[in-house]
Structure formats: structure tokens, C-alpha cells
Amino acid sequence: MPVGTITAIRQQHNDSRRFNIFIDNEFAIGISLNTLTRTRLAVGVYLDEQGWAQLVACEQADQAMQQALRQLERRSRSSYEVYRFLQRKGFSEEICTQTITRLQELGLLNDADFAIRWVAQRRAIARRGEQALRAELRQKGIAPSLIEAALRSAEDECNEETRAEMAARTVLSRYAASPDWNTFQRRLGGYLLRRGFAIDLIRPILVRLWREVRPADDVSDYADDN
Template sequence: MCSLYAYTTIVIYQNCDYTMPVGTITSLHAQINDSQRISVFIDGVFALGISLTTLTREGLYVGKVLSEADYQRLEQTETTEKSLYVALRLLSARPRSTAEIRERLQRKGFTATSIEQTVERLRELDLLDDTAFARLWIENRQTHRPRGVNALRDELRRKGVHRDIVEATLQDDQLIGDETEQAITLARSIVHKYSDSPNRTTFARRMGGYLQRRGFNFDIVHSVIDQLWQEIQHQQEHTQDNDM
């Protein structure tokens, strides 16, 4: 069965006998809706649309003869240009891991070749770096929504960052900060929700669950619970003394 797929002005045929346009470029026209894109006509027939960048890079001009290999290269170059444009828009919204970029481009239907060429180009431009991404992710988390190492590890792995990069980044104590202090600060910000717990067991279950869901390990959670429960008890005793 012959399948036809269209992406803007690029037409791709799959599973059918189709000969790439081969011949002489007879016309190059800026497109009406986008002057940065050029319509290429081969032997008087529209062949494909390309960017001005591709036009310049490939040295195209009216009268130039294109072979089938030339046409295939043009298609691949143009598809990669589109892929790069999409990737740059994604990165302008927020930093992303390599795996995230690959996954989004795959969803938009770009070929594996175009995706890999795009990833390589982004790396050359220093716009795609999983180590930098991991550090930025952790810095943002620890500044705005503190997490324990376990949660940070899980989040970065879900973002597709390689295990070796994740573990190396998590070894930076200065970047991670003091987990116990972070856990205490986080717990104090919501302790009022649990301060009415009738006993330590109930308080430990509620506060412990909250901290564990944010990736803090058992030892840190246990230490924080002990400290905050003592503070709650002290505050209650102080309040009772003032009421007498």
C-alpha cells in the first residue's frame, strides 16, 4: 500500500514506487505566507519548499541540475532544519534533557536521522548538556521545592538522564546542600497541619509520610520527627503554663 505524508511543503512517500524529482531548477520563489521559505521548481513543477538557510548552504540557483542524491540530501537537510527549529522552541520554554528532546521530536514525526543530527547540532551550540541540565534541575528544586536525594534521583531518571550522570551530580554536596536542614525547613513550613496529632505515633506517621514522599531517607525523617515533636511538646507546655 502506498502512503503519503505531508509536512508543510515536504512530501514523503512510503511503501510505494516513487522516483525523486531529478532535473533542472527552473524557478526559486519566496513563499507567500513566509518570505523566509523558498519554493523550488524542477523542470517547471513544484518539488519542495526549503529555508533560505538551506538555499544558501546548498548553493542552489536557477539552472542547477539536481540528481536524485541531491534531492534526497535537500529533503534530509530541510527536515533537520525543521527539527532543529522545533527543538529550539522547546528549549526556549525551559531546559530539557536529551531524552526529552528526542521524545518530543519523535512524537512530531521526525526521522531518527533528523533527530540525531538535531541533537548533535544542539550539543555543538552548547544548548543540550545533560550534566548541566541535572545541575540546574537540582538547583531549582533545592531553591524552590526542596527534595531529598532519593526524589531528585527519581525525577532525573524519569527525565531520561543517564544513571552515571545522575549519580555523579548527586555526589556534589555543595549542590545538594544539607538534607537534614532542608527537611527541617520543609517540615516546619507545614507542621501546623499535623501539630494537633494526639500522640507521637500519629504525628510520625503523618509527617514521616510527607517527608518520605519528598525523597528524604529514613534516618533524616526519624531525626526531623524527633526534633519537631519535642518542639511541639515544649510549645504546648509553654502554652499551658501561660494559661495558669
């Protein structure tokens, strides 16, 4: 732990926003411009153990924030995802929590908005059912109340049955040539199950679609009234 007087502050050659701090003419630490500004370091300032600890903590907090921001630039993420990312990068629990809180205060992390956008996107692109969406959002650390609110979002313009049928119709040509009903329902039904649609929702859809592709085939023995 370097303790002594700051004898030089030099801008790094490869990054104009980072500076090398020298204590008693020896290199001590590299810090960001943000850290330099916040700590108000200057040549001649004496750093004791407490001052050094504060400097290190400030630099770690800035590094955590910058890495979190770069992650959010790539795509939106939940608070839990960003927290776990920072943990993997070796930041302390205190720094991780502090960073998440600050990002939430700035409006850059909002789990309610994230959940709504995730549901809308996955319904539109991946044709995911509610069971799958719940599981995906739980894995991302979204609170159950926020998950249910997202699933009830006013942005959703069709119900679960409609979404399941839309998902089935996008791949119907792939399964239309199935040799019999049992094969058809096993294959297309399995596809819908893997996308998180409930089995009791799937069955009448399969019957409807089978009647469309094989109108001559009588499925009344194993179909519900539709």
C-alpha cells in the same frame, strides 16, 4: 520524487524565511532559508534522485534543529528529552541523533549542567530529597555518574538532613494540630517520603518537631535518642 530542472524559487508570502521550489514549473517542496543557503540551489540547477534526497535530508535536519531550539527557549532540557521530542515529531533516528550532537557541540545541550541546575532548583523550590531527585533525573535520561556528581555539587550548601527538616518546617503548621504522635508522624512523615527523603532520616526530625509542637507529650518510648 521530483527529478528535473529548478524553474523557480519563490519566497513564501506568510514567511519571508521560507521558499517554494518549483521543478519543471511544478511545485516540488518548501524549504527554509538555511536549507536554500546550504544547498546553493538556483534556477537552472538540475536535481537528480541523489540531489533530491540530499535536499530533503537537509530540510529535515533544519526543521529538527529549529523545533529543538524552540523547545530549549522555553526551558532547559536534557539530551534525552530533546531526542524523545524529535522522535514524537516524526524525525528519523539519524536526524534526531544528528541534531542532538550538533546542539551539544554548540553548548546548547549539556546534561552535566542540566543535572546540577535541576538539583539546585528542586531542592530550593520543591524541597525534594535525594531519592526523588535521582528518580527524576533518571526519567530525564541523565547518566548515573552525572546524577551523583550533581548531588555532590559544591553549590549545595546544606546536607540532606537539613534539607529534610527545612521541608518539614515549611508545612509544620499544617500538621501541628494532629491529635496524637501516630497521626503526626504518619501525615508529616508521608509528606517527606513523597518528596524522596529516606525514612531513617525522617524519624529523628519528626521526633524533634513533635517535641516542639507538643512539649508536654512524652515520646521517649518510641523515639531514638535525640
